[in-house]
Amino acid sequence: DTGVSQDPRHKITKRGQNVTFRCDPISEHNRLYWYRQTLGQGPEFLTYFQNEAQLEKSRLLSDRFSAERPKGSFSTLEIQRTEQGDSAMYLCASSRDRAVSYEQYFGPGTRLTVT
């Protein structure tokens, strides 16, 4: 169990560019979540997967955002045509299905800065 990892840890991009983040969950965790967190706020839910199926999407996830988990293991979050308002910390978390408490383990996050 090596924990949830995210890559890159930091990303600076110019407005209008596309960016892609990767999340590697804890092995055998079949649930994977994406959150966005801005300074001084708690994480905001974006979307979650059970295995490769994307089961829930927040209204925060505009058409410019897309997430995939093609083989039910790692996941990617892509933001197209980035805007300054996309600047935030993007957190990934994973949990084991059927766990009584659905304990979530968070990754270190990817901090995105759009200039």
Added chain:
Amino acid sequence: KNQVEQSPQSLIILEGKNCTLQCNYTVSPFSNLRWYKQDTGRGPVSLTIMTFSENTKSNGRYTATLDADTKQSSLHITASQLSDSASYICVAFTNTGNQFYFGTGTSLTVIP
């Protein structure tokens, strides 16, 4: 509306002192409540998880309480240490839609 509110927004205490953070939630149907510690620039780390049938749970110097009737929870930190400086986030979970509702956190600063 499902939401979680925390107070105070920020808190400064002297090293060695105790403190209590508050959380009110209106999540329904309620399944469990969690407290996370988040160091600056890092992901949250779970401290406690309590179901509606549990009143208190401890994790070292951290003790969480839950009153499911009044929908209130508290996190008590005893004998604070400088390393306790972080944001503490309260999260309510509902099995309906598998949704987590996060509070905005309490920023705790422990000074020597």
